[in-house]
Amino acid sequence: MTPLPHALRLGTRRSLMATTQSQMVADAYMQRTGRAIELVGITTFGDVTKAHLAQLGGTGVFVSALRDKLIDDEVDFAVHSLKDLPTTQDPRFTLAAIPARHDHRDALVGPRKFADLVPGARVGTGSPRRVAMLSALRPDLEYVPIRGNADTRIGKVTSGELDAVVLASAGLTRIGRDAEVAQIFEVEELLPAPGQGALAVECRADRADLVEFLGVLDDPRTRSAVTAERAVLNALEAGCSAPVGAFAADDGHTLNLTAVVVSIDGREAVRKSAAGSPSEAANLGRLLATEMISAGADRLMGEQSH
Numbered sequence: 001m002t003p004l005p006h007a008l009r010l011g012t013r014r015s016l017m018a019t020t021q022s023q024m025v026a027d028a029y030m031q032r033t034g035r036a037i038e039l040v041g042i043t044t045f046g047d048v049t050k051a052h053l054a055q056l057g058g059t060g061v062f063v064s065a066l067r068d069k070l071i072d073d074e075v076d077f078a079v080h081s082l083k084d085l086p087t088t089q090d091p092r093f094t095l096a097a098i099p100a101r102h103d104h105r106d107a108l109v110g111p112r113k114f115a116d117l118v119p120g121a122r123v124g125t126g127s128p129r130r131v132a133m134l135s136a137l138r139p140d141l142e143y144v145p146i147r148g149n150a151d152t153r154i155g156k157v158t159s160g161e162l163d164a165v166v167l168a169s170a171g172l173t174r175i176g177r178d179a180e181v182a183q184i185f186e187v188e189e190l191l192p193a194p195g196q197g198a199l200a201v202e203c204r205a206d207r208a209d210l211v212e213f214l215g216v217l218d219d220p221r222t223r224s225a226v227t228a229e230r231a232v233l234n235a236l237e238a239g240c241s242a243p244v245g246a247f248a249a250d251d252g253h254t255l256n257l258t259a260v261v262v263s264i265d266g267r268e269a270v271r272k273s274a275a276g277s278p279s280e281a282a283n284l285g286r287l288l289a290t291e292m293i294s295a296g297a298d299r300l301m302g303e304q305s306h
C-alpha cells in the first residue's frame with residue numbers, strides 16, 4: 001500500500017471566525033480530495049495589539065503573520081478573509097483558490113432595525129466606510145469606533161453599552177450569530193468592502209503542486225467579481241480603512257460592478273457603475289476608479305484625513 005502523504009498544514013488565525021472559516025475550507029478539501037488537513041493556529045499582531053487598526057497602517061496586520069509561517073514552511077497554505085488582503089499581490093504567494101462567496105452584505109446586530117433606532121442611538125463600527133455610508137442614511141445617530149473580534153463587539157450590545165453594531169453578514173453566519181441580526185443592508189444602502197464575504201486560499205508561489213491541488217475549490221465567478229472590486233480599491237490607492245465600497249457580480253457572461261467613495265461625514269459621494277467581460281475584471285475596476293477620480297473621488301478621500 002502506498003503510504004498516505006502527510007496531512008497538509010493549514011495556517012489560521014485563532015479567532016472563532018478564522019478557525020470556523022478555515023475548518024470549512026479544510027472540510028471542503030477533504031471532501032473533494034480525501035487528503036487530510038490539519039489546522040495550525042497562529043497568533044497575529046492584529047489579534048494582540050490594543051491599538052486601533054487604522055493606526056497600524058490598516059491592511060495586512062492579520063495577513064503578514066500567516067505569510068511568515070508560509071515562508072518558514074511551518075504551514076502549507078493559509079485561509080484569509082479576502083477583504084483583509086492587501087490589494088497589491090506579494091509575488092512570493094499565489095491566491096490558489098477563491099471559493100464561492102458567502103453573503104457579501106453588512107448586517108445590523110441588535111434588537112431594532114436601523115430605521116427604528118432612536119435619534120442619538122449609539123451604533124458601533126470601526127469602519128470608516130460603514131460610518132460614512134450610514135451617516136448619509138441616518139446622520140442623527142452616534143457612530144462609535146470599536147474593535148475586537150465579533151464576539152466582543154456583539155457583547156457591547158448585549159451589555160447595553162451600544163444600541164447596535166454593524167458587522168459583515170458572512171462572518172456572523174460563520175460564527176453562528178445569525179439570530180441576533182436585526183437587518184441586512186442592501187448594497188444600495190451600504191455598499192460592502194471589496195472582497196467582503198469571500199475567502200482566499202493562499203500558498204507559496206513556488207509550490208506548483210500545491211497551487212494545482214488547492215485550485216479545485218476556486219470559483220471563477222467569485223474570482224472575477226472580487227478581482228474587479230479589488231482593482232477599484234488598488235487604483236484609488238486606498239486601503240481597507242478608506243471609505244470605499246465596491247461590489248461586483250458575474251453571471252457567467254457579464255460582470256456588473258458598482259463602487260463608491262464617500263466623504264467621512266456622509267454628505268458627499270462619488271458612485272459609479274460599469275459592466276464588462278469577466279475576463280477583463282481588473283481592467284473594468286481600474287477604468288471605473290479612473291472615472292471616479294475624475295469625478296472627485298480622490299478629493300473626498302483626501303478630506304477624511306484632515
Ligand SMILES: NCc1[nH]cc(CCC(=O)O)c1CC(=O)O
Nearest residue numbers: 081083167168170171196197198
Ligand atoms: N476586518 C475584519 C473582518 N474581515 C472579514 C470579516 C468578515 C467576514 C468576511 O468579510 O468574509 C471581518 C469582520 C467584519 O467586517 O464584520
